[in-house]
Amino acid sequence: MSKDLRPSAEARTASVVNLAQALIQCPSRAGIDGYGPVLGVLEIWLAKHALSHRRLHDDAGAVVGLLVEIPGGHPGPWWTLDACVDTAAYGDETAWSFPPTSGAIVDGWLLGRGAADSKLAAALFCHIAADLAPRADTLRGGLAVLLDVDEHTGGFGGALAYLADPDAVRPAGVMIGYPGLDEVVVGGRGLWRASITVHAPSGHSGSSKTVVGAISRAAHLVRLLDSAELPGVDDDSGFPLPPKLSVTAFHGGQGFSVTPDRADLNIDVRTTPGFDAADAEALVRKAVAALDAESPAPASTQVTPVASWPPFRLSATQQPAAALLNAAVEARLTVKAKTAGPSNIGNLLAGQGIPATAGFGVPYEGLHGIDERAHLAELPTVYTVYRHAVLSLLDG
CATH class of the missing domain: 3.30.70.360 (Alpha-Beta Plaits)
Structure with missing residues (x-):
């Protein structure tokens, strides 16, 4: 299937990058910037592509995320793609060699805070949703895309609001778009x-x-x-x-x-x-x-x-890890299943009994540090892997 998807992924790369650039150029530092503007960028794009979406709020009424939902035409489990669009702070801006809100592409690198964690993944996941929406009636279950703006606070309010939402279907598994090409993170302390x-x-x-x-x-x-x-x-x-x-x-x-x-x-x-x-x-x-x-x-x-x-660790045969690992093999990547030392949203989901992967994406530098950047040459392959994995789950 990956041979069929690769041309589509290459054609979509420019659009993915354009959306990611717009997101990077919109400051969304956790606890510092308001999230209305960055969510507005996404909402305009989603509306243009006729994708159903709605904001999520915490118990105090603050906006904590954006949820896209694509119901399939046949019964089956729902699966979720999750990426945060809030970011870490900039730190010492004088130490950066480019503006943290640059969004420029230099020597094949997408520059700026959030390029790696995780605005590029958010843009990619939105495009996968747009790809699948026209054929939704052929799919089993459904696909949700969670765009979290309360991740870098450590509160994970977007994920919590999603799981508490009575109108949202509880997912059978989640794939989180943290970056890194050589590993699929299947667990964490x-x-x-x-x-x-x-x-x-x-x-x-x-x-x-x-x-x-x-x-x-x-x-x-x-x-x-x-x-x-x-x-x-x-x-x-x-x-x-x-x-x-x-x-x-x-x-x-x-x-x-x-x-x-x-x-x-x-x-x-x-x-x-x-x-x-x-x-x-x-x-x-x-x-x-x-x-x-x-x-x-x-x-x-x-x-x-x-x-x-709680700690969590999925086996290589447990979904959605199996779908993502198999899709990577189909794309001729050599990846290994990794259990991470730091905790992440996967731990929160594990506490809710929901299996999750917590990382696979493009190569990166400077995550949470200075000169954050994401390498774009591998983006078509990453797009292919995620789209293949989602289709394998929704085609049942």
């Missing part, structure tokens, strides 16, 4: 996150009376956590990565003359099937108990869990 508040008596730093302040107690807790023994790779589960614990924030005190009575920490634990959220919480609470026993304070150390996502 989960996470358990908590904030920790450490207490102590306050005092004057110059007092003749020695006071073990909250910062010193918190520093000791960090040492306990850093030295905590975590298991290695669990060979029995087949999950290829070990768990990992990181202290990611440390706040406390002000000025110089006061020994503070409070310090706050953020803890991030990446989990696996053999070391899950319950294990992570137990490990952290054990370290906290040891701190309070060794160095008592007027109030016990508080642990407040703030987020928990």
